[in-house]
Amino acid sequence: MTAVLDDLPDRGGRHACAPPLLEVRDLAVCYRRGRGRVVRAVDGVSLRLERGETLGVVGESGSGKSTLAKGIVRLEAAAGSIRLNGTELAGLGESQLRPLRRQVQMVFQDSLGSLNPRRSIGQTLTEPLLVHRLASSRVAWQRAADLMARVGLSPELLHQRPGHLSGGQRQRVNIARALASEPGLVIADEPTSALDVSVQAQILSLLQDLQRETGVGYLFISHDLGVIRRMASRVAVMYLGKVVETGGRGRLYERPLHPYTRLLMRAAPRPDPGQQRQQRHAPIPGEVPSAASPPSGCRFHPRCPMAREVCAVEEPGLREVAPGQLSACHFAEELLELNTSGALPSPASTTPAP
Amino acid sequence: MPEAPPEPLLAVEHLGVRFGALPAVRDVGFALNRGTTLAIVGESGSGKSVTCLSLIGLLPASAMVTGTARLEGTDLLSATERELRRVRGRRVGLVYQDPMGALDPMRTIGSQVREPLLLHLGMRRRDANARAAELLGTVGIPSPRQHLRAYPHELSGGMQQRVVIAMAIACEPVLLLADEPTTALDVSVQAQILELLTDLTERLHLSLVIVSHDLSVVAGMADRILVMYNGAVVEEGPADRIFAHPEHPYTRGLLASIPDFAEDPDAPLTGIPGHAPGPGEAVMGCSFAPRCPHCFERCTQDEPELTETAGGHRAACWLASPSVRAPAGNP
Numbered sequence: 001m002t003a004v005l006d007d008l009p010d011r012g013g014r015h016a017c018a019p020p021l022l023e024v025r026d027l028a029v030c031y032r033r034g035r036g037r038v039v040r041a042v043d044g045v046s047l048r049l050e051r052g053e054t055l056g057v058v059g060e061s062g063s064g065k066s067t068l069a070k071g072i073v074r075l076e077a078a079a080g081s082i083r084l085n086g087t088e089l090a091g092l093g094e095s096q097l098r099p100l101r102r103q104v105q106m107v108f109q110d111s112l113g114s115l116n117p118r119r120s121i122g123q124t125l126t127e128p129l130l131v132h133r134l135a136s137s138r139v140a141w142q143r144a145a146d147l148m149a150r151v152g153l154s155p156e157l158l159h160q161r162p163g164h165l166s167g168g169q170r171q172r173v174n175i176a177r178a179l180a181s182e183p184g185l186v187i188a189d190e191p192t193s194a195l196d197v198s199v200q201a202q203i204l205s206l207l208q209d210l211q212r213e214t215g216v217g218y219l220f221i222s223h224d225l226g227v228i229r230r231m232a233s234r235v236a237v238m239y240l241g242k243v244v245e246t247g248g249r250g251r252l253y254e255r256p257l258h259p260y261t262r263l264l265m266r267a268a269p270r271p272d273p274g275q276q277r278q279q280r281h282a283p284i285p286g287e288v289p290s291a292a293s294p295p296s297g298c299r300f301h302p303r304c305p306m307a308r309e310v311c312a313v314e315e316p317g318l319r320e321v322a323p324g325q326l327s328a329c330h331f332a333e334e335l336l337e338l339n340t341s342g343a344l345p346s347p348a349s350t351t352p353a354p
Numbered sequence: 355m356p357e358a359p360p361e362p363l364l365a366v367e368h369l370g371v372r373f374g375a376l377p378a379v380r381d382v383g384f385a386l387n388r389g390t391t392l393a394i395v396g397e398s399g400s401g402k403s404v405t406c407l408s409l410i411g412l413l414p415a416s417a418m419v420t421g422t423a424r425l426e427g428t429d430l431l432s433a434t435e436r437e438l439r440r441v442r443g444r445r446v447g448l449v450y451q452d453p454m455g456a457l458d459p460m461r462t463i464g465s466q467v468r469e470p471l472l473l474h475l476g477m478r479r480r481d482a483n484a485r486a487a488e489l490l491g492t493v494g495i496p497s498p499r500q501h502l503r504a505y506p507h508e509l510s511g512g513m514q515q516r517v518v519i520a521m522a523i524a525c526e527p528v529l530l531l532a533d534e535p536t537t538a539l540d541v542s543v544q545a546q547i548l549e550l551l552t553d554l555t556e557r558l559h560l561s562l563v564i565v566s567h568d569l570s571v572v573a574g575m576a577d578r579i580l581v582m583y584n585g586a587v588v589e590e591g592p593a594d595r596i597f598a599h600p601e602h603p604y605t606r607g608l609l610a611s612i613p614d615f616a617e618d619p620d621a622p623l624t625g626i627p628g629h630a631p632g633p634g635e636a637v638m639g640c641s642f643a644p645r646c647p648h649c650f651e652r653c654t655q656d657e658p659e660l661t662e663t664a665g666g667h668r669a670a671c672w673l674a675s676p677s678v679r680a681p682a683g684n685p
Contacts, residue, residue, distance in 0.1 A: 201625025
């Protein structure tokens, strides 16, 4: 099912001639598992990201959010259309992709695993320039020192190896490396999930500062709704390989129009004892099913307190329920009148399976 | 709160842990009352897990532990390994961060849940089996009899953690220690496990010590919170007060670092500048001073002691101590 994202409100630049920074249509990533069994880890996802914008992708394990990132940068074979600044990436060979790769960089969760432990930070940051003979050694090292300063690190650390740096410092190095080629798009996959919360805040605000300075666009992937809310102007919520809700941050957090989004928000721990005690009995029942055998109909229906007969049979498509806000729920309209803290309307006739 | 405080279930005093020359935990003290939950909160390297594991002798042999930890009067820190083995599983249940690591992959769920019943309670096999099924039901595992025959890998992470909790409560302990019990789990499953732990403490009148790096995770369940930084307690008090009136700049920084829904999403996230001192890194005075926005001369020279500020609330900060603090200020 293709999501109709053309109906999204004008984000500036849409009617200008410039194509969006990233436009993904009907992306699918499949794995073969065993004989003839195909797991659709990402199943028909469409996204659009404007220059200098941050699109947040939120989901739990098995949602396909990380596979989506790999599919976009073609680290995984993907079906569907991926347009970067209007250029179709699907069907391009490796040699044609190479110049485009500089425009898209990634930052991963594992800051240590992303860096070569035997190389100094300086060697890591100068390598691309030196290998491609784009600069002399002196210029490359000067540039590395500049990058370090931009991410808030002392140039003295250039001579250290990754093992000597703290997790937060290493993630700054990874960000510096990602920015070295002046990309238009950085895909950040849980970049702060392994960090302490006090350091996470530093890294998030660094990413925001760099966006203001360079106009880079972020595809920001996280399981943490609170982090996504700080970083993204638009949000896509994924569940079992599909986008179940997408929209502008303000509306989506104020009035989520998919039961999963709503329940995920209520399940998120918050630093508020009174509120947390009140929310005690409202977590999402059950666990995320395997992507290898997704439930029939709406994939969320076995866990959904609103589920009715039709939900087990018919898969709801992503459709615009409120201006700029799309939901893949048959009964999304019933959520229009509800604020975030309101209880979900539950149909008396059906009891969801645990 | 009653007038005369009851004898605490667990009283920890001057707990210290060193690994060789490196101090990991310094002078930690707290009291845990029956049926209450204490959360030990801190970031990596703060000593929160070491504090928790030292109580029941689960640190590596290289650890040197000093101080006392009295559980119903018995000092756990001077107990022999044999005595400790009886305490673990029998009087104190344990829930780990990684359920897969806590379970034996080669043995069925049933045989693992039965083990403490056979070992500590001397139950007969048949009774133990029935009780094991009952325990799986208690922790919310559907069709318990069937799951007794399952192997850990056949269960999801959330279900594995439920099994670990079933084992922990099998012998009806008085105290449950949970070390980051939900860190490896998804948000929706995390909420379920936290709810289960809260529910069990109420139903079984258990006391709980939960260790977490995340203040949000423990907000709804902790009666008291102990905040650790660089191996020492920097603040301790009733949970509601810690969230509403944090006294230590580190606690305030931690709270300000959380990207919560209640905050303006466009406001800058401040966080705490710098990073915690590494192991063995000596800091003169208050170990938070290098990162503290309120640091003044005294902070870099003398280490502040944990001082009571109000109603059972303690903080180790020169600005929080009543002697220096302006009389008209925080309530």
